Amino acid sequence: MAFKLIDLPYPSDGLAPAVSAETLSYHHGKHHQAYIDKTNAAVAGTDLEGQPLEAVVASARGSNQGLFNNAAQSWNHGFYWHSMAPDGGEPSAELAQLIDAAFGSLDDLKTKLAERGAGHFASGWVWLAEKGGKLSIEETHDGDTLADLDFNPLLTVDVWEHAYYLDHQNRRPDYLDKVINEKLNWKFASENLARGETWKYPA
Structure with a gap:
């Protein structure tokens, strides 16, 4: 059975103005x-x-x-x-506890995600991931992924230019600020943590 393009889990304008x-x-x-x-x-x-x-x-x-x-x-x-939603909600109690342990607070995590995304050279992805009961921020370059590695990815942010150039031109930090502070899907992240294994692409 061939792979299919999955539907967006929100209306096409649901992430604007972060992502149009x-x-x-x-x-x-x-x-x-x-x-x-x-x-x-x-x-x-x-x-x-x-x-x-x-x-x-x-x-x-x-x-x-x-x-x-x-x-x-x-x-x-x-x-x-x-990893994004019009209203991403809040982390579950379990996820919030791990965030506080690893980063100090949710706001500190958001700041660090934005810093890593802005500092990532060229194309790639920035991830919030869990391994062994601890959270970390990971980066993969170009098309690399955590899908088959020894992590449980909870969220990702795309830092390829085509993810933001129409909306923010070369201002990657502006895109990161809006996505990370307004559109990250903490319900999805919490579900991924609770499941305890890597999300599966829908068949």
Whole structure:
């Protein structure tokens, strides 16, 4: 069964002005769709056809860079759409406790996420992740992902230029400020923590 472009979990204007409907039309409708299409084409007729996306990512890591890039980007974008919400709510009690232990407070975590995102060189992703009952901020470059690594990713922020350029031009910190302070989906992060294992791309 071929992978599909997942629907956005909110209206196309639901993240504005942090992320506009125009940006989502390109980023979701064209960029993400292209990664899905290229992944499907690469696995067609192979042993990976019909496997979960996470298995494709893991199999391709270190052995097929082209497939890895497209499969990982397919997964990353699906996770990213869910990492944001028009009203992200608040962390669960369990997540709030871990945030305080690792960063001091939710506000301190937001500041550190923004700093890491602004300082990330070139393209990539900034993640809030859990491992061994502790939280950390992780960075992956280009199309790399935490989907198949020894972390439980809770949230991610895309720092590729196409994620923000139509709305904020070269002002990545402005994009990060609005997304991190206004649109992060703490309900999703709390669910990922409670589940205790990595989110799965919908079949």
